[in-house]
Amino acid sequence: MKILGISHLGLAVRSVDEATKFFSGALGLPAGGQERVEDQRVQLSWHPVGKSRIELLEPTDPSSVVARFLEKRGEGIHHVCFIVEDIKGALKELQAKGIRLIDEIPRKGAGGCQIAFLHPESTHGVLIELSEESKI
Ligand code: ZN
Numbered sequence: 307m308k309i310l311g312i313s314h315l316g317l318a319v320r321s322v323d324e325a326t327k328f329f330s331g332a333l334g335l336p337a338g339g340q341e342r343v344e345d346q347r348v349q350l351s352w353h354p355v356g357k358s359r360i361e362l363l364e365p366t367d368p369s370s371v372v373a374r375f376l377e378k379r380g381e382g383i384h385h386v387c388f389i390v391e392d393i394k395g396a397l398k399e400l401q402a403k404g405i406r407l408i409d410e411i412p413r414k415g416a417g418g419c420q421i422a423f424l425h426p427e428s429t430h431g432v433l434i435e436l437s438e439e440s441k442i
Contacts, residue, residue: 307391307392307396307399307400308390308391308392309388309389310388310389310390311357311388311389312387312388312389313358313359313387313388313389313419313435313437313439314352314359314360314361315358315360315361315383315385315386315387316361316363316383316384316386316387316435317381317382318363318372318375318376318379318382318383318384319362319363319381320364320376320381322340322349322350322362322363322364325364325381326351329353329360329362335354335355335360336353336354337351338352338353338354339351339352341416341417343415343416345414345415346363346371347365347366347367347369347370347371347372347373348364348365348366348370348372349363349364349366350362350363350364350416351364352416361416363384372384384433385433385434385435386434386435387421387434387435387436387437388434388435388437389437389438389439390436390437390438391438393412393420393421393422393436393437396436397410397411397412397422397436400424404428405424405428405429406424407422407423407424407425408422408423408424409421409423410422412438415435415437417440418440419438419439419440420440421435421436421437421438422435422436423435423436
């Protein structure tokens with residue numbers, strides 16, 4: 307498999323609006339846009355940083371993964387997303403290497419990407435997302 311770069315860092319926040327005051331207001335990162343991702347039950351606000359971006363994730367449902375993360379650990383870095391060339395091939399390869407996957411089949415992420423998460427048990431405690439950018 308080939309990792310082409312870091313797509314984004316996902317940060318769990320209690321309020322996208324409050325967090326944007328810091329990331330755009332104080333740090334001066336431009337506002338890329340907002341999107342409600344129903345599949346992950348989050349309101350997402352993204353901010354470009356060079357070729358990568360920061361994604362602020364606010365839960366829209368108290369039973370969502372991000373809501374449970376906030377409850378357990380508070381605000382902070384939730385996941386790192388790597389861009390891969392061929393996500394299906396990458397998942398097959400990782401599975402063959404005995405890496406535990408959360409998603410064995412890629413699902414649809416923000417912006418029409420195909421994404422999949424690896425289980426933190428196999429990744430030294432870091433939730434890793436793989437993303438194949440949409441080619442359109
Ligand atoms: Zn992500």
